[in-house]
């Protein structure tokens with residue numbers, strides 16, 4: 001870390017979302033590029049900006065040294081003196097090596113709003129990353145007709161409200177020796193000043209009453225109740241709000257095995273045909289399910305959801 005606050009970081013994300021994360025870091029004012037497993041970024045206060053402001057990142061590592069492989073032992077000794085107690089991660093990169101440290105300290109997807117873990121919730125960072133990949137910016141209505149614990153709807157409301165995800169948290173780097181607290185406070189203030197009332201509604205529903213109650217509790221803990229409407233409803237009966245808007249949904253997986261799951265996909269298919277002009281993102285665990293939906297996806301990307309290979313299908317019905 002230099003005296004002018006110029007820093008180089010590596011931010012990790014769900015595999016498949018590297019370009020999305022890189023674009024998000026660019027939007028935060030950093031010079032970023034996708035690399036396998038995440039994005040590298042340079043810039044003033046890169047560590048604070050990524051920890052406080054990135055929704056798609058799961059972790060942020062700050063590069064404390066980069067040099068020829070032969071120099072790593074002395075660099076380690078030097079850094080151990082400057083950053084006592086900070087664990088260093090060594091990484092060979094061809095002829096060169098790097099020493100980095102975990103700047104966040106705990107996973108960034110733990111935003112602090114989840115009341116209890118529902119069945120198969122999406123990671124907050126993955127939900128946010130998929131919203132960004134879909135192009136959601138809060139200016140159009142957002143619909144999640146299979147909301148489960150509400151992850152997508154809550155992350156959408158936070159994004160639409162431009163509320164930086166890390167504002168209410170502290171991070172490991174803030175306790176490091178030599179940390180410039182005034183600079184981090186300035187970053188916090190800058191990000192906090194972006195908050196707004198979302199211009200469009202976020203609508204979430206699920207056929208399961210327990211899921212709807214849990215989503216409500218989570219929305220309350222996240223402070224987004226005024227911006228989100230959560231209802232108990234079958235996806236096939238959802239009345240879309242005046243659009244066009246964005247729809248992001250994470251239906252149940254396991255189509256080949258389960259008749260009930262097949263019914264869920266049929267209900268989603270019937271809803272899709274009532275969303276002309278919308279942009280619809282579907283996180284599918286099985287490529288075969290695409291056949292249950294009307295039309296072909298305009299694009300598809302491979303993403304990993306908790307180690308499971310999934311396809312993110314984007315429809316423009």
Ligand SMILES: C[S@@+](CC[C@H](N)C(=O)[O-])C[C@H]1O[C@@H](n2cnc3c(N)ncnc32)[C@H](O)[C@@H]1O
Nearest residue numbers: 121122146148149151207208234235250264267
């Ligand atoms: C994989 S979970 C969604 C998890 C959610 N993204 C989260 O983070 O908690 C799938 C959800 O779809 C709901 N579901 C399945 N079929 C449905 C249908 N026909 N209509 C509405 N909800 C349905 C289930 O009740 C379940 O909550």
